[in-house]
Amino acid sequence: MSVAAQEQGGKWRIAVLGRELEADGDRLAAALDAPAEQEIELIFYDADQLPRAILDLLAARLERGGLLKIVAYHVLLARSLMRLSLPVRHVAPQPVRAAAVRCRALALCGSAESLDKILHLVGHLPLADVAVFVVQHVDENQQNLLDQLLKTRTNYLVVMPQQLMPVKPGTIHVAPPGYHMKVAHGLVYLTRDRKVQYSRPSIDLLLESMAYEYGEAALAVVLCGYGCDGVDGCAALRAAGASVLVEDGAECGDARVMPDAVHVAGHADHVLALAPLTSVVAATVAGPDAAPEGKLLNLFLDALAQQYGHDFRHYQRASLQRRIQLLMGQCGHAGFDQFQRALLSDAALFERLEAELPVGVTSFFRHPAQLRQLREDVLPYLASFPLIKLWSAGCSSGEEAYSLAIMLEELGLLERSHLFATDMNPYLLDQAKSGLFPAGSLALNRSQYQASGGRGGFDDYLSPGRRFLEIVPRLCQKVLFHRHSLTGDGSFNEFQLIVCRNVLIYFDVELQRQVLQRFARSLHVDGFLVLGPQDGLNLVALEQGFVPHPGGNYVYRRAEGHHA
Incomplete structure (x- = not known):
């Protein structure tokens, strides 16, 4: 921890930074040993719990009649100090509330080893007015049955579009083998132009067209595959304010080149394993008004189990929903999808959720x-x-x-x-x-x-x-x-x-x-x-x-x- 003390208007203001509070304890002890009539304001910016030694220092000053005010920025620290009746004030950092953006278009992109992942993601998509585009690198001289396979997994309308077909929300558009697929002005464009990154259909061309057509309302998912197709398209999407999710290459074996290339280039918002990826995609497609309940909650709990190894899937759902929604509000997330992205990439936020789940009502010699x-x-x-x-x-x-x-x-x-x-x-x-x-x-x-x-x-x-x-x-x-x-x-x-x-x-x-x-x-x-x-x-x-x-x-x- 870092302890900084300064005098302001006859009052000592002590700022404590960091969560590891064992170090620099001597300096804090010396500051709290000031004369009882000297007013001290002690501010903990990062700590979520205080070790016993520091609690003893606080108690010792108060027992001497010393003037002490405590400010805690972390809600868990504030609660623990209030529990002990210490003079603490909780200052909740004002969350930056990002405007909710409703997803209008989703692209699922992959090459080798991506078929099962595409089928899995589509099978868990909630029905919504979202246009879905699927591009998979396949041999254009072989029959492609991807559209037929998808029809067995979803209630979305699945089509392999023709030139100038109108884009339809609630429809999955599968790129035909041997054709580049782009979208513009509400229409699908198919071309036999030269291969891009050795590929036709090209992931880059689709994603670049989506960046112009949908801007920040687009979401792209890059799955397993070889080559660098998709890197430029993801760059265009990010520049337009859209989101890019990349599958963790560790799940892809040798076919991790494509997702790793997007990640290394710095064009991925999040790199996630399949279960967290599925949960975030489903919540994003469901929209910012979707509540953490039903199938969305099930997917989220699957994601937590894979990401953090903690299984809440058999907890009472009503209690889970209340506590998730409470934390969403405290953190300022506009939708369940935003909350998931934050929690799945921030272990400290997960620890806070974990701490919120138990009720913790007890007493000595209860019952x-x-x-x-x-x-x-x-x-x-x-x-x-x-x-x-x-x-x-x-x-x-x-x-x-x-x-x-x-x-x-x-x-x-x-x-x-x-x-x-x-x-x-x-x-x-x-x-x-x-x-x-x-x-x-x-x-x-x-x-x-x-x-x-x-x-x-x-x-x-x-x-x-x-x-x-x-x-x-x-x-x-x-x-x-x-x-x-x-x-x-x-x-x-x-x-x-x-x-x-x-x-x-x-x-x-x-x-x-x-x-x-x-x-x-x-x-x-x-x-x-x-x-x-x-x-x-x-x-x-x-x-x-x-x-x-x-x-x-x-x-x-x-x-x-x-x-x-």
Whole structure:
């Protein structure tokens, strides 16, 4: 990080740049050590999370009565500081809102190894008033069945046009073998002129004509192939304000020359693998008013899975749609297609979407009646094991894991327990690892601790005299926090107790079954599974070989004789 401090009108203004905040911490500490009456405005421009050491510096200044105002430009940092009741103001950067442009023409271009890609893209095009042009390098002396193949994949009208045929929206125009195809004044022009870049039909000639005819309302896709045909045409399109998408050459094997040539020449807006490419093309054709729903949302989730390796395809769709639309609005994207292009080329924006998806509602000793049963029935039974392994799955910001640690300590079991806590959200995990929680929740925490059968006082597990609720170090050291996806990562141990509450409610039934199967494989034959009261999974749990434990409260055991 970079720390710059200057005095303005008797007030110190400290600007912190960069996301890596471990370095230059001494300079920040010195600045915050100014006299209490010295007003300090601390501005974080890039950081999305603060390490524990910096949070301690902020708290120390406030505890001395020091004047401090914090400004956070990143919404995730602002939320985490507000959670701890720190004096923070969020400044949302004003997004540059590009005008929405409706696509009027799409060109799909390729040579060797491109046939399957063209069929795939056409098969996923939503019906729209868009003129589609297809140019593929083929031997002009052989029969070309591309138009017939396309008719089996789409509800668009597919034609191999004749000279001066009017261009029709909602129609796919396939360049005939041995003819250059161009478009002008709403008509298709076919010529037998000499080959361009050793090719007829020529990709360059079509794209150059589209640049004049459609300007910024055109979209070109360059797929696998040999040679440099298409480079000049893509340059013309970019100069006219149109968009060019190029397939990632890594998918093309030896036939990567054509897409790589466009990319190296600097004429590609985005270089994408086939799944992201399909999603962006479909959203662009659907238009700027299209919502992230239905088939467009399915394609987008396929794209995320291929691009980033995170699979959200079995999350509740309504929740996904709301959060995508919220982030689209915050970022100022005029349409779903613009949002996709930004997110598929910016890992930081994807991390923000990923952080927005979990709900993250939790508290210490939440659902106290359920935890009382664990305290009075389940944990005493597990005391017979020489080593007790517990898994808090989907631990959010850590309150559940620390609640389990407190119960284990009060039963004298903590020292021979291994308590794992996992979540897919790195921001929530950082909060959990810090052991810091909002002081405003203290009354609720005390009440739920007592209702769960607590044997002492909740405050016994807090470091005294702090601005935050700070879990005592001995408990923090006993909880092992790790990033783990219930939907994508496998089993990693055998546990006597698995607690996963109010997480599976956000998955569809298929994914719920998969996760419960994973729990069954991870659970000791004499172990227990605890689900959330709101999950509504009793029937699904029974299907997967779990039976309710006496006493209810959504505590389950493996059915006798059932093998995961």
